[in-house]
Amino acid sequence: METRSTARSRRCSNTYNFKSGLTLWLVVWLVLVKPSPVQSCPRLCVCYPSPMTVSCQSQNFTSVPAGVPYDSQRVFLQNNRITELRVDSFGFETQVLWLYSNNITWIEAGAFSELRELEELDLGDNPYLQRLEGGAFRGLEKLQSLHMHRCKLAVLPHDIFHKLYSLQFLYLQENQLHFLQDDLFSDLVNLSQLFLHGNRIRTLSENVFRGLVNLDRLLLHDNRIRQVNRKAFRDLGRLTILYLFNNSLEELPGQVMRDTSSIQFLRLNGNPWSCGCEARQLWEWFRKSRVSSSEIVCTSPSPKRGQDLRFLREMDFALCPLPDPGSLAGTTTTTFSTKTRWWFSKHKPVSSSKGIFSKSTETIKAFPFSAVKPYNPSTSSTSFSAKYEIGEEEAALPKLDPEEYWANYGSEDAASVRCFELECPPESPPLPPSSSASRSSPSSLLLLLPLSLVPASLHQLFG
Incomplete structure (x- = not known):
């Protein structure tokens, strides 16, 4: 009897120890291994772990909701009614922040300065965001993609993109920009794609694209561009895609295209091209380049109306003077x-x-x-x-x-x-x-030198 009782006692003890160990292991696993339940997720939002994502879209928020986990990696706040972004609006870190389709009217300078890890910021489709303060994107030195399309922006401060060295994609299409300041993009040395189509830009100055040495795609179609400075594209040696269609261009300096030595796709249709002597440089560039191009239909002079500039003959420019390379628009200055x-x-x-x-x-x-x-x-x-x-x-x-x-x-x-x-x-x-x-040449001075010695010699002889 004692032997059976001892054996039964040992079995019960082993079973108890096993259950205790299993319970302890489950507790440790729940605490350390299993993702903890998202208890700090803001009200009306949905949160997902791995990567930590907070989705608060389409909930009629008028400001950035509180309670977003600090270690979030993606925060979606689109399709709300958020009106202002202040310095204290973001008490968390994230790599992706979507704020498109809101009612944002004002962004305080330094509003994103605490989002040091932010890589993508989408502010598009905010029709009341008509202006930006200088320094609005201060501190976003890791930002790679910035969306500000369809915001009715009329002007951009000269320092709005200051120190955004990592930016690669910039979307500014379908705003109301009338002009671009010189050196506006000078810090964007890694920018690859720049979208400016659908604005009201009239001219491209000499230094408007200075610093964009790695730009690959430039979209400028559907603007009102009438004049392009002959040095406007001098830093765009790596540009492969250029869209300038549906503008008001009558001529384009040949130097503009010679600076874009890597261009592969060019769209210039939908402009009132003048195919007189002022078009000779552009025509010569097309003869030497191998680029996929749209048609370039001449609207003047009348004998060339309806013809394609690219396929004109050399005799069409036989009576033209040689263009001066120093002129602004390829004219014969x-x-x-x-x-x-x-x-x-x-x-x-x-x-x-x-x-x-x-x-x-x-x-x-x-x-x-x-x-x-x-x-x-x-x-x-x-x-x-x-x-x-x-x-x-x-x-x-x-x-x-x-x-x-x-x-x-x-x-x-x-x-x-x-x-x-x-x-x-x-x-x-x-x-x-x-x-x-007093402005005589050196040779004339040498001829006058012996004559200048005559009075001195007479003075020595006769005192």
Whole structure:
């Protein structure tokens, strides 16, 4: 009897120990292993673990709800009635924040500054968000995607994208932007795609896209663009897709397209293209490039109306002067250097007519400039005398008075000025006008040097 009783006691003890161990293990598993039930999920919201997601969409919230878990990774607040975003609106961290389709009217500067890990921010479809304060996105140095489409934004502060070095996708389409400030995107060195279509932009200035060295896609269609500065795309060497259709472009400088050396898809249709001499540079670029392009239908002049600019013949531009690379929009503006101005002042024919000049410290631009054949440096030196005789074509050039020439003299170093086309003086140039002896050439000074020694010699001989 004792043996059976002892055995039964041992079995009961082992069973009790096993159950105790199992219970202890279950407690540890519930505490440490099993995800704890989301008790801090905001009211009317749904929360999901792994990754921690808080979905509060379409619940008529007028502000960011309290109680969002601090370690959230995705927070969805779209389709509510949120009106303001303040510095204290976000008491949590997240990588994805959706706030589209709300009634946001104001974003306080630094409102997102505590969301240091934020990678995607969607503020699209907020029709009352008509302006932004500078510094609204301060602190979002890890932000990769920013959506602000259909917000009726009329202007962007110059520092709105300051220090957003990680941004890759920027959606600004279908707003009411009239212009873009210089260097607006200068900090976005990693931006890959920029969507600006459906706005009211009229011009693209020289420095509007400066800094976008990694931009791959630029959408500018459905705007009101009339003018593109010839240096506007100078940093866009990696651009592969460019949409400029449905704008008001009549011409496009050839330099603009030459700067986009990696372009593959180009859409320029839906513009009132002028296919006169101003289109020659763009036509030449199409002859050399291999790009998928839309049609470019000419609207003027009347003989070319309805034709495709890309398929015009060289004889269509036979009567056009060579375009000047320094002009803003590919027109035939000519820039005169010091040597050229000196030559024109020396050989000016008798005439009272003058060109319209815009003076600067470097150059003088004359408008308009008639057709002149460029100087060919391969010709022999014996042709200089014939070249610099005033002919009918050269007589039609804008005239320059000596005082206009000397007023701009001294801003260029003669030793560093390159001789280019009409800037080359004759091999034996005549002396400059006698009215300015202080500006005589070195050779004339050498000729006058022996004469200056004569009085000194006579003084030594006769006391």
